[in-house]
Amino acid sequence: MENTIIVSITDRAGIEKQYEAPTDMNMNVMELCKSYDLPVEGTCGGMALCASCHVYVLSEHELSEPTDDELAMLDSAFFVKDNSRLGCQIRLKDTLDGLRLALAPVSG
Numbered sequence: 001m002e003n004t005i006i007v008s009i010t011d012r013a014g015i016e017k018q019y020e021a022p023t024d025m026n027m028n029v030m031e032l033c034k035s036y037d038l039p040v041e042g043t044c045g046g047m048a049l050c051a052s053c054h055v056y057v058l059s060e061h062e063l064s065e066p067t068d069d070e071l072a073m074l075d076s077a078f079f080v081k082d083n084s085r086l087g088c089q090i091r092l093k094d095t096l097d098g099l100r101l102a103l104a105p106v107s108g
Helices: 029-035 068-075
Strands: 004-010 016-022 054-057 084-086 100-103
Touching (some): 004 029, 068 084
Parallel strands (some): 004 100
Antiparallel strands (some): 004 016
């Protein structure tokens, strides 16, 4: 379908599923997860002020560089890895077709 990509997301139980994602609505990964009822809170509403949408990028897609705000938030998050990103900061676009992500564990 035009203006739609496929994003594979592995949930916290280790189950990977593919999701259709629109690229013409200016959505981000956090919003995509919420639209499919995945356990991503997005407490700050996508402002990079919390880490409740923390994901691991598993594919080699070229993403925009993290902002200083995103890096600061990841610096205070749990279970951060080299491939950690905030889902709210990854905008869905055509070049991300086939993107593979995993939800980061929650603290506690």
